[in-house]
Amino acid sequence: MTKKIRKITLIAGARPNFMKIAPIIHAIHDAQSKGSDIAYRLVHTGQHYDKIMSGSFFEQLEIPEPHVNLEAGGGTQAEQTANIMLRFEKELLANPCDLVLVVGDVNSTMACSITAKKMNIRVAHVEAGIRSGDISMPEEINRMLTDAITDLFFTTSELANDNLRQSGIPDHRIHFVGNVMIDTLLKQRPNFKAPAVWKDLNLSKKNYMVLTLHRPANVDQMSQLKEMLDQIVESTENLPLVFPVHPRTAKMLEGLICDPRLHMIEPLSYLEFNYLVERAKAVITDSGGITEEASIMNVPCLTLRDNTERPETITLGTNILVGTNPENIKPYLDKLFAGHWKTGQDIPLWDGKTAPRIIDAILKSS
Known part of the structure; x- marks a missing residue:
């Protein structure tokens, strides 16, 4: 027994x-x-x-x-x-x-x-x-x-x-x-709080984008990382890009000259980061967990990966798999700015x- x-x-x-x-x-x-x-x-x-x-x-x-x-x-x-x-x-x-x-x-x-x-x-x-x-x-x-x-x-x-x-x-x-992560998201959503960058950059709802990158395919080679960042900057019109930098990515960004619209900041707390995600026009990421949270908050999400272990964020959520080829980025951002992004649906349980x-x-x- x-x-x-x-x-x-x-x-x-x-x-x-x-x-x-x-x-x-x-x-x-x-x-x-x-x-x-x-x-x-x-x-x-x-x-x-x-x-x-x-x-x-x-x-x-x-x-x-x-x-x-x-x-x-x-x-x-x-x-x-x-x-x-x-x-x-x-x-x-x-x-x-x-x-x-x-x-x-x-x-x-x-x-x-x-x-x-x-x-x-x-x-x-x-x-x-x-x-x-x-x-x-x-x-x-x-x-x-x-x-x-x-x-x-x-x-x-x-x-x-x-x-x-x-x-x-x-x-x-x-x-x-x-999804137990969504338990935390929904419980803590009323407690989200603005990080300092919200006031410092005079951000407003749907008038900026959030960027996170940390996976080896995107950040381990400086040429790939630079080309990806260039494509993102060139394709996001004049919106500020808030980029909480993962320690892994920070090492590769040292000495890399970036556009003034790209605001690289220290990692944020859970409540501060999701405050930004909830109010962003879109999120560009290579994280799996962020695609889940963005989908529940109905925020457009572009995932810079060739695969995902969370396909429900694509079939039912607001996520689209862009891939790791920097040239793929612009067409999806054009779709976003044209107002043609999909709306998230309820994901079972x-x-x-x-x-x-x-x-x-x-x-x-x-």
């Missing part, structure tokens, strides 16, 4: 992971208030150092700071993965649990899943079954390996369900619950109630 799940270890390795973990913590607290015998321990692997993640970050998300930070960041992919596994094994020995819950597709997701399974602890994967079809992406490898050993699969779409079924996962282990479904399924699986 399967042991009842009483204690869950929640894993986060990077700032976006906490946006997915926060509503799950809220759902656990709610279950506790109704008499459920369930507890959790929040583990930050320290995969990414983020100076924005101060005490106020956790206050904004209305969650406690992590019980522990494994401080396993830095190094190569292999070194980082090994460090996470070594330190998480010690964490589990010191603080046993019945279930390890991982989210997303970062190195911590895969490393902690493997560690848990080696110790005969069940694993739940939130955002299971997502696939881009691009095995060159580290995230794709993390997704595939995590799903190969997961016990409880929590999915965002019917397509993710199908991906899991095709890999041999039986239906009773697949739980279509929706992206309704802000995903986390309670997850906790309900966990309690019922005990």
Whole structure:
């Protein structure tokens, strides 16, 4: 007989992971208030150092700071993965649990899943079954390996369900619950706040665009990055471009002369960044998560990638896959400025109630 799940270890390795973990913590607290015998321990692997993640970050998300930070960041992919596994094994020995819950597709997701399974602890994967079809992406490898050993699969779409079924996962282990990131978005939307750049640049609604770039295909070669930025600047009429710069991209931008309309700023907090996205004319990005948020807020989104693991943002949302060829950018921006962009539709179960479904399924699986 399967042991009842009483204690869950929640894993986060990077700032976006906490946006997915926060509503799950809220759902656990709610279950506790109704008499459920369930507890959790929040583990930050320290995969990414983020100076924005101060005490106020956790206050904004209305969650406690992590019980522990494994401080396993830095190094190569292999070194980082090994460090996470070594330190998480010690964490589990010191603080046993019945279930390890991982989210997303970062190195911590895969490393902690493997560690848990080696110790005969069940694993739940939130955002299971997502696939881009691009095995060159580290995230794709993390997704595939995590799903190969997961016990409880929590999915965002019917397509993710199908991906899991095709890999041999039986239906009773697949739980279509929706998108937990949208729980946080809808809960925090009333709390969005203007960053300093809003006043500094005298921005107004629909009169600027937001840009983010960090994927290797776009930023690892200076010539590619420059050509892409040139095309964006040339094709966005006279609108200001607000560009919160990822540390990976900042290194490549050093010494690169950019147009005065391109405003490169420090990374923003979650509430500040989404304040800008909600009011932007459009978002140009190579991030997966931003395409989800833009779609829910009905903001046009141009994704500078050749593939996506979130096709529902294209079929039902406001996202269009532009590709990584800079020459593709102008035709799509011309379409935007001509007023011909599509309107987002409701995406099934992206309704802000995903986390309670997850906790309900966990309690019922005990």
